[in-house]
Amino acid sequence: MLSLEHFLILSGFLFAIGLYGVLARRNGVLVLMAIELMLQAVNVNFVAFAMFLDPLRAMGQVFAVFVICIAAA
Amino acid sequence: MTLSPQLVLFIVFSIVAIYAAFGVVTTENVVHSALSLVVAVSAVAGIFFVLYADFLGLVQILIYGGAVAMLVLFALMLTRGGGGLANLDNRQKPWALVVAGVTLAVILFVAISAAWPAQQVLQRVSIQQLGRSLFLQWAVPFELVSLVLLVALIGAIVIARQEE
Numbered sequence: 001m002l003s004l005e006h007f008l009i010l011s012g013f014l015f016a017i018g019l020y021g022v023l024a025r026r027n028g029v030l031v032l033m034a035i036e037l038m039l040q041a042v043n044v045n046f047v048a049f050a051m052f053l054d055p056l057r058a059m060g061q062v063f064a065v066f067v068i069c070i071a072a073a
Numbered sequence: 074m075t076l077s078p079q080l081v082l083f084i085v086f087s088i089v090a091i092y093a094a095f096g097v098v099t100t101e102n103v104v105h106s107a108l109s110l111v112v113a114v115s116a117v118a119g120i121f122f123v124l125y126a127d128f129l130g131l132v133q134i135l136i137y138g139g140a141v142a143m144l145v146l147f148a149l150m151l152t153r154g155g156g157g158l159a160n161l162d163n164r165q166k167p168w169a170l171v172v173a174g175v176t177l178a179v180i181l182f183v184a185i186s187a188a189w190p191a192q193q194v195l196q197r198v199s200i201q202q203l204g205r206s207l208f209l210q211w212a213v214p215f216e217l218v219s220l221v222l223l224v225a226l227i228g229a230i231v232i233a234r235q236e237e
Contacts, residue, residue, distance in 0.1 A: 002079045002123075004189055010087045010120070012180030014094055014113075016173045021098030023169035029148055030103065033110050036141070037094055040117045043133075051124045053189070061129050062211050068136055069218045 007048035014041035
C-alpha cells in the first residue's frame with residue numbers, strides 16, 4: 001500500500017543527490033541542474049503532502065506550480 | 074505487501090528518477106548530464122501522475138522537458154568548456170559526499186519516525202479546485218510570479234545586448 005512515507009523517502013533521496021551535485025560540481029551550469037533536482041524533490045514533497053493530508057484545498061499543488069515557474073525564470 | 078498498480082508504478086518511476094539523478098551529478102559529459110536531467114524530470118512527472126496530480130504532471134513535462142532542458146542544452150552548446158571529469162568535480166567532493174549523506178540520513182529518519190496525521194486515500198482532485206485555489210486564494214503570489222518572470226526576461230535581454 002502506497003503511503004506518505006514512500007514519497008518522503010523518494011524526495012529525500014532526490015534532495016540529497018541534488019545537494020551533492022551542488023557542492024561537488026565545478027561548472028556553473030551543472031550546479032544549476034543540480035539545483036533543479038533539489039527543486040524537483042521539494043515539489044514531490046509538496047504534492048505528496050497535499051494529496052495525502054488535505055486534498056480538497058490543493059494548496060501543495062498550487063505551491064508546486066509556483067516553484068516550477070520560479071525555476072523556469 | 075500487496076502489489077497494487079500504484080505501488081508498482083511508484084517503484085518504477087522512483088528507480089528511474091534516482092538513477093537519472095545520479096547521472097546528472099556524476100557523469101563526465103555535460104550534455105549527458107542535461108539529458109539525464111530530462112529523464113529525471115520525466116520520472117518525477119510520472120510520480121505526479123501516481124499522486125493523481127495530473128495537471129501538475131503535464132505542466133512539469135511541458136515546462137521542464139520542453140523549455141528548461143532546451144535552454145540548458147542551448148547554454149551548454151554555446152559556452153563549450155574543456156571536457157573530462159577533472160574539470161567538472163571540484164576539490165570538495167569528499168565533503169560533499171559527507172554532507173549529502175548526513176542530510177539524507179536526517180531526512181530519512183524524520184520521514185520514517187515522525188507521526189504524520191491521518192492519511193486519506195489518494196483520490197482525484199478536480200482541476201477546477203486547483204484553478205479556484207490558484208486564482209482566488211493565491212492571486213497575489215500569482216501576479217508576483219509573473220512579475221519575476223518579466224524581470225528575468227528583461228534582465229536576459231539586457232545582458233545579451235551588452236555583449237554586442
